[in-house]
Amino acid sequence: MEPKIHTLFEPVTGTWQYVVADEKTKDAVIIDSVLDYDKETGKVSTHSADQILDLVADQGYTISKILETHAHADHLTASRYLQNVLAGRQQNAPRPEVCIGQRIRQVQETMSKIYGVPQSDLVDAFDHTFSDNETFAIGSIEARAVHLPGHTPDHLGYIIGSNVFTGDSIFNPDVGSARCDFPGGSATDLYTSMQKLLCLPGHFKLYTGHDYPPDSRDVPIGQHVDGSKAVPFTTVEAQARENKHAKLGTQMEDFVTWRSERDSGLAEPKLLAQAMQVNIRGGRLPTHSSEGFKLTEVPERVAKVVQAAL
Incomplete structure (x- = not known):
């Protein structure tokens, strides 16, 4: 059975957010949501x-x-913001679970030391952590969590019908691949994960976590702030033929060498410190501002549900 897929593009960080539903039962999941944050203010x-x-x-x-x-x-x-708002609205349904892969514990251990996140903030940070190839239901549709490491060691993809929500394990063909220089990242692992995806049936759709499209695209699905267009997916067949970094036939040694050299010259993501502090907490903000994470204006509805205080 195939789900109904809704795509929402967040242009500031180039992130694709997804709502995936069983139209018959109206059960649905949300994948990779964005809480807006302005680092400067x-x-x-x-x-x-x-x-x-x-x-x-x-x-x-x-x-x-x-x-x-x-x-x-x-x-x-x-x-966490979405969870708490939805819990109040969905009166006759269980509270939605915030879920991630089981290897999040490795990332929490590493990043909590770098950013001084107390271990007490990490206890029960997520409601459920998926084991490799664990299945779950979206109404009458079976979904499966698959381990796709490389960009990060905890990275998962979600196979739902003939659709794979790949996160940052593969990008659209003209973008290629994600960086692998975060702690626990591995260009070798990313190559293996990408080839795993490219060996799926050719008609499967690969929904990416980001798109950074060139100005020449004219597909009116999503849009960057500069006016260029973004697309949420390509097929396995197209990726295998066209992915500029790892199409079928690309040798692991060549990919690893190129990716490692490329990553060595990249600046760190603009929101790295802030994103890590929130995301390893399962979506909860720190309790106060710090030198590395300025919090000057947090809506009351957010402060309540993610346990934030100025």
Whole structure:
């Protein structure tokens, strides 16, 4: 059975957010949501997440799970905000679970030391952590969590029908691949994960976590702030033929050498420190501002649900 897929593009961080539903039962999940944050001003807002909530309400969906593909380094997750708003709205349904892969513990251990996150903030940070190839239901549709390491060690993809929500394990063909220089990242692992995806049936659709499109695209699905267009997916067949970094026939040694050299010259993501501090907490903000994470304006509805205080 195939799900109904809704795509929402967040242009500031180039992130694709997804709502995936069983149209028959109206059960649905949210994948890789964004909590808006301005690093310069310290302002938190919920415009992107509220678009998701509006869509869910308009479609009459009941959200059972809020899924993360990995602990993102480039945006803050809106998972706890969404969870708490939905819990209040879905009166006759269980509270949605915030879920991620089981190897999040490795990322939490590493990043909590770097950013001084107390271990007490990590206890029960997520409601459920998936084991490799664990299955779960979206209404009458079976979904499966698959381990796709490389960009980060905890990285998952979600196979739902003939669709794979790949996060940052593969990008569209003209973008290619993600960096692998975060702690626990591995260009060798990423190559293996990408080839694993490229060996799926050719008609399967690979929905990416980001798109950074050139100005020449004219597909009016999503749009960057500069006016260029973004697309959420390509097929396995197209990726295998066209992915500029890892199409079928690409040798592992060549990919690893190129990716390692490329990563050595990259600056760190602009929201790395802030994203890590929120995302390893499962979507909860720190309790106060710090030198590395300015919080000057947090909406009351956010402060309440993610345990934030100025």
